[in-house]
Amino acid sequence: MTTPKPAGNPLATAGLPPDAGPAVPGPGAVSSLRPLGLDRVLLDDGGLLGQWRRRNAEHTLPHCLERLESSGNLDNLRAAAGDPGGHEFAGMWFADSDVYKTLEAALWELATPGADPRLRDFAGDTVALLARAQQADGYLNSYFTVAEPDQRWLKPVWSHELYCAGHLIQAAVAAGRTGTSPELVEVARRLADLLVERFSRVEEVCGHPEIETALAELYRLTGHRPYLDLARRFLDLRGRGLLDHGRFGPRYHQDHVPLREATEVAGHSVRQLYLLAGMVDVAVETGDLALLAAAERLWDDACRTRTYVTGAHGSRHRDEAYGDPYELPPDRAYAETCASIASFHLSWRLLLATGRARYADEMERVLLNGVAAAVSQDGRHFFYSNPLHLRTGHSNAGEEAAGHRLPWYSCACCPPNIARLMASLPAYLATGDAGGVQLHLYAGATIDTGAARVEVRTSYPWQGRVELTVASRTAEPWTLALRVPSWCDSHTLLIGGEPVEASPEDGYLRLTRAWGDGTGVVLDLAMPARQVRPHPRVDAVRGCVTLARGPLVYCLEQHDLPEGTVLEDVRLHPRGPLRTSGGDASPVVITASGSALDGVAGAPLYTSEGGDETAGPALALTAVPYFLWGNRSEGPMRVWIPVADAG
Known part of the structure; x- marks a missing residue:
């Protein structure tokens, strides 16, 4: 892995802007790929990802703005600013972070021509409010300003002061990279300078990691080295038992072992993944290959033994945490939406650092399944936890019951987190390096680096055909890299209408030529419906399979079963045909053959005799994409799904 800086780059005139998207390695970073800015990738509104981004802009973001007002988040900051109105603190003590994530989303969206003017008003008003609420020394936190002013910095285990500061800084990075609010950058820098002054002199870490990646990004934006040094200091101090761990213990806070020595992910899954993202950011900026290797090792442990088939993380409700290896209960899955988003962010950073296709594969899996399921089709209702099995008779009380999506939560971290990811979505489709352009996520889009233009037309993920028109403004050859996903067993490739034999190299077809002005490329990824089986050690789903097609995981819903059929009684005939219908711009469903058990309703809970249940008549089973469940x-x-001959 080397930093791509050779002379004679044929795409040098493109600029490959390093300053208009999230997670942008600095010019001296140890990084294999360079991201393309939001202004270089235009999503087609007719494609799935384009639809999601438009829905986010038109529905999710305005909804978040309404809820920040009605839930008191903005009033908390008004109270901290001393504005008239007698506001008392409302909500969670880290409620500021929801404002910052929504602000970040608005700033990414404002980089798009024709953005809703309400977002500009929100951003301007909120930045002005933050400037008023900020104390003279740079401190900014509404809870500790209003509710516990004498406890500032005294409760690192649960205070979330640095966590909130991190999200403010990330919003400021979005402001700086899009040129939308230099005032917010100044607010964030005053706070960051306070952090450097205080935490460079004491041995303390935050109970909830997030500040590490934010400080690294602020360093990338400003070039101010103390921000990066403090981020590294926080990482070096982690694992030395500095926190009072309470009832969940040190593993919950990833404070049980120094990071470079860790061999497995542990504890609160969102905290672990945010911490890993910070490790990658600091590693590539400092050239710390041991730290980068540790992050890769922990990513591998998570994906190999502790990640759901949807890409979700976190199997335990009690502490929102990872379980033991292969502990992946589908009905008790916590699978927090924020963990899926954090996983996406981590894999993006590892992809940039290494260029390895497996990280793009994981981005695709978690985005199209784990993240997408959390948002309703109307863009205004959300899951916090994302189970893989909702039982018949499930008690649907409480916010974490996950029987249906809610418009908001008392702990509302997930909706604004979704908003900021969707607002920045174009930045994750493609990258550029010294030799060309790489496509990682497939969607209808136009990618323009300045020296090269790639138009992508596709109905992906409903169909595997990806059509590209490649135009070059340089006569020099360069490489177009197209990812062949790990789920794909075969593909065909046409260039200029002629078949071309090409094999993936680490997951990418690398096509090098002088492209001219409008060369057609067609990549067809075989996308049959298939059965996916779990690892034998995943006891909770032994004897089951799931259905999948392309990158999408499928599920059965009670909605599609005959009246009187209980979902838990359904069995799949494993050797039956799998048929698909739909496609192009509409969702593809899978039809399989199965049956429902007879004689189980009155059977004893336990028996030493063979059960009286028998397979009933054949039943056509309709499976729908998991991300669409609960919308009808x-x-x-x-x-x-249990298979009929599993015993």
Whole structure:
């Protein structure tokens, strides 16, 4: 892995802007790929990712703005600013972070021509409010200003002061890279300078990691080295038992072992993934290959033994945490939406650092399944936890019951987190390096680096055909790299209408030539429906399979079963045909053959005799994409389906 800086780059005139998207390695970073800015990738509104981004702009973001007002988040900051109105603190003590994530989303969206003017008003008003709420020394936190002013910095385990500061800084990075609010950058720098002054002199870390990646990004934006040094200091101090760990213990806070010595992910899954993202950011900026290797090792442990088939992380509700290896119960999955988003951010950073296709594969899996399921089709209702099985008779009380999506939560971290990811979505499709352009996520889009223009037309993920028109403004050859996903067993390739034999190199077809002005490329990824089986050690779903097609995981819903059929009684005939219908711009469904058990309703809970249940008449089973479940009606759902001959 080397930093791509050879002379004679044929795309040098493109600029490959390093300053208009999230997670941008600095010019001296140890990084294999360079991101393309938001202004270089235009999503087609007719494609799935384009639809999601438009829905986010038109529905999710305005909804978040309304909720920040009605839930008191903005009033908290008004109270901290001393504005008239007698506001008392409302909500969670880290409620500021929801404002910052929404602000970040608005700033990314404002980089798009024709953005809703309400977002500009929100951004301007909120930045002005933050400037008023900020104390003279740079401190900014509404809870500790209003509710516990004498406890500032005294409760590192749970205070989330640095966590909130991190999200403010990330919003400021978005402001700086899009040129939308230099005032917010100044607010964030005053706070960051305070952090450097205080935490460079004491041995303390935050109970909730996030500040590490934010400080690294602020260093990338400003070039001010103390921000990066403090981020590294926080990482070096982690694992030395500095926190009072309470009832969950040191693993919950990833404070049980120094990071470079860790061999497995542990504890609160969102915190672990944010910490890993910070490790990658600091590693590539400092050339710390041991730290980068540790992040890769922990990513591998998570994806190999502790990640759901949807890409979700976190199997335990009690502490929102990873479980033991292969502990992946579908019905009790916590699978927090924020963990899926954090996983996406981590894999993006590892992809940039290494260029390895497996990280793009994981981005695709978690985005199209784990993240996408958390948002309703109307863009205004959300899951916090994302089970892979909702049982018949499930008690749907409480915010974490996950029987249906809610418009907001008392702990509302997930909706604004979704908003900021979707607002920045174009930045993740493609990268550029010294030799060309790489496509990682497929969607209808136009990618323009300045020296090269790639138009992508596709109905992906409903169809595997990806058509490209490649135009070059240089006569020099360069390489177009197209990812062949790990789920794909075969593909065909046409260039200029002629078949071309090409094999993937580490997951990418690398096509090098002088492209001219409008060369057609067609990549066809075989996308048959298939059965996916779990590792034998995943006890909770032994004897089950899930259905999948392309990058999408499928599920059964009660909505599609005959009246009187109980979802838990359904069995899949494993050797039956899998048929698909739909496509192009509409969702593809899978039809399989199965049956429902007879004689189980009155059977004893336990028996030493053979059961009286028998397979009933053949039953046509309709499986729908997991990310769409719960939109037509509420009711039972399952991803993992018992097979008829599993015993």
